[in-house]
Amino acid sequence: MSRAFAEISFTPSVxxxxxxxxxxxxxxxxxxxxxxxxxxxxxxxxxFIKQRDGFYQATTSQSGWPYVQFRGGPVGFLKxxxxxxISYADYRGNRQYLSAGNIVDDDRVSxxxxxYPNRRRLKVWGRAKLVDAKEDVLLMSKLRxxxxxxxxxxxxxxxxxxxxxxCPAHIPQxxxxxxxxxxxxxxHDQIASLTAQNEELRIALSMKKD
Numbered sequence: 001m002s003r004a005f006a007e008i009s010f011t012p013s014v015x016x017x018x019x020x021x022x023x024x025x026x027x028x029x030x031x032x033x034x035x036x037x038x039x040x041x042x043x044x045x046x047x048f049i050k051q052r053d054g055f056y057q058a059t060t061s062q063s064g065w066p067y068v069q070f071r072g073g074p075v076g077f078l079k080x081x082x083x084x085x086i087s088y089a090d091y092r093g094n095r096q097y098l099s100a101g102n103i104v105d106d107d108r109v110s111x112x113x114x115x116y117p118n119r120r121r122l123k124v125w126g127r128a129k130l131v132d133a134k135e136d137v138l139l140m141s142k143l144r145x146x147x148x149x150x151x152x153x154x155x156x157x158x159x160x161x162x163x164x165x166x167c168p169a170h171i172p173q174x175x176x177x178x179x180x181x182x183x184x185x186x187x188h189d190q191i192a193s194l195t196a197q198n199e200e201l202r203i204a205l206s207m208k209k210d
């Protein structure tokens with residue numbers, strides 16, 4: 001657990017519950033100065049982010065309600081700009097603008113990036129800024145997917161406040177169709193080989209009968 005995560009998450013009410021439940025001493029170590037800060041993207045975090053094809057994003061509405069949205073795209077659509085900044089292109093969707101509207105009012109955003117096959121999870125806290133596509137053409141050129149015909153309306157740029165690798169316990173192991181292919185190929189090859197052998201035997205038996 002990173003110190004930046006603890007400083008953000010361990011509010012007075014959280015600390016009070018930790019004390020009441022007997023875990024305060026255990027978690028107090030994460031608030032000590034020598035604990036790793038955890039607010040910079042290192043090589044491990046950068047590689048992990050670049051491999052993702054989606055993430056969960058939480059914002060807070062003007063009335064105080066949390067809103068969680070899944071953002072998906074091609075692998076690597078969430079870009080690492082530098083060691084404190086990540087960004088992605090925001091394309092026109094159903095035009096409800098829930099996340100965008102929430103960010104305008106409260107720029108605090110939380111992301112959860114999942115790697116289900118390897119049961120890994122990275123949590124990200126940051127402050128988001130909306131950049132109109134026409135305002136920063138260079139940034140949009142870095143974020144836009146050339147294979148996607150639609151044009152992005154804006155960029156969402158997140159300044160990192162904290163990063164935390166979360167415990168893998170209870171993360172279900174799931175694979176996409178693409179991730180399953182390396183595991184399924186040997187089975188497909190074996191089925192194809194057995195099918196060919198079966199056809200050869202059928203032909204051989206047929207010839208004997210004739």
